[in-house]
Structure formats: structure tokens, C-alpha cells
Amino acid sequence: MSARGYSTRRFSFAAGHRYWVDAWPAARNEETFGRLTVPHGHNYTLDVTVHGPIDPETGMVIDLAELKRVVGETVVERFDHADLNADPVFRGRVPTTENIAVAVWDLLAPKLGVERLWQVRVWEDPTLYVDYRG
Numbered sequence: 001m002s003a004r005g006y007s008t009r010r011f012s013f014a015a016g017h018r019y020w021v022d023a024w025p026a027a028r029n030e031e032t033f034g035r036l037t038v039p040h041g042h043n044y045t046l047d048v049t050v051h052g053p054i055d056p057e058t059g060m061v062i063d064l065a066e067l068k069r070v071v072g073e074t075v076v077e078r079f080d081h082a083d084l085n086a087d088p089v090f091r092g093r094v095p096t097t098e099n100i101a102v103a104v105w106d107l108l109a110p111k112l113g114v115e116r117l118w119q120v121r122v123w124e125d126p127t128l129y130v131d132y133r134g
């Protein structure tokens with residue numbers, strides 16, 4: 001049996017958002033989210049971890065160039081310099097760090113395979129991150 005490895009590649013994107021539930025009156029949004037209702041931006045860091053057996057010949061879990069290409073095309077190009085509230089993946093979902101992690105997972109799982117994708121970690125800033133594992 002071959003050894004298993006967990007490989008992580010880091011990405012970054014800058015995006016804008018605000019916390020707002022359309023179905024709620026403004027007063028309830030302001031009470032719940034405070035200043036987060038005001039549109040603002042973050043420089044997000046995204047760590048995508050894949051896992052699997054370390055191929056005895058290549059010594060790799062996944063072709064990390066392929067991982068870079070897939071995440072770049074699927075997530076970074078989509079979210080970089082974007083208004084997250086306007087993206088269909090956040091229709092009816094507040095673009096919190098939690099929901100961004102879920103959205104990234106949902107975008108990547110069909111491309112990387114749920115058996116290979118292990119974890120999505122989204123950093124909103126150096127003090128806050130959310131992990132999602134499907």
C-alpha cells in the first residue's frame with residue numbers, strides 16, 4: 001500500500017462584498033451585521049488541499065501544475081476583482097467567509113473529484129479563516 005499525502009496549494013484573490021439578507025428589512029440587517037452591511041473588500045487567501053496515494057513513480061499526489069490551472073480557471077478568475085454579492089453562487093447566500101468556502105468547494109469538487117479534494121481553507125485576513133470539507 002502506498003503512502004498517502006496531503007498537498008496544499010495557495011491562491012489569492014481580491015473581492016468585494018457586503019453582508020445583507022434581501023428578505024430582511026434594513027433595520028434587521030443593520031442590527032445583525034452592523035458595519036458589514038457597507039460594501040467593502042478583502043484580499044482573500046485560498047488554500048486548496050488534495051489528498052491521495054503518493055504515486056510510487058512520480059512521487060506526487062496530484063500534478064500540482066494541474067491543480068494550479070484548475071483552481072485558477074475555476075475560482076480565481078471568477079472571484080478576483082469581483083463583487084461577490086453579484087455572483088450567482090451567492091444568490092440567496094450571504095458571501096461570508098463560510099459561504100465562500102462552500103462555494104469554492106462546490107466549484108472545485110466536480111473538476112478535482114470529491115475523492116481527491118480534501119479541504120478548502122479561505123482566509124479573509126491573517127486573523128480569520130474557515131475550513132470546509134464538503
Ligand code: NI
Pocket residue numbers: 017036040041042
Ligand atoms: Ni468583509
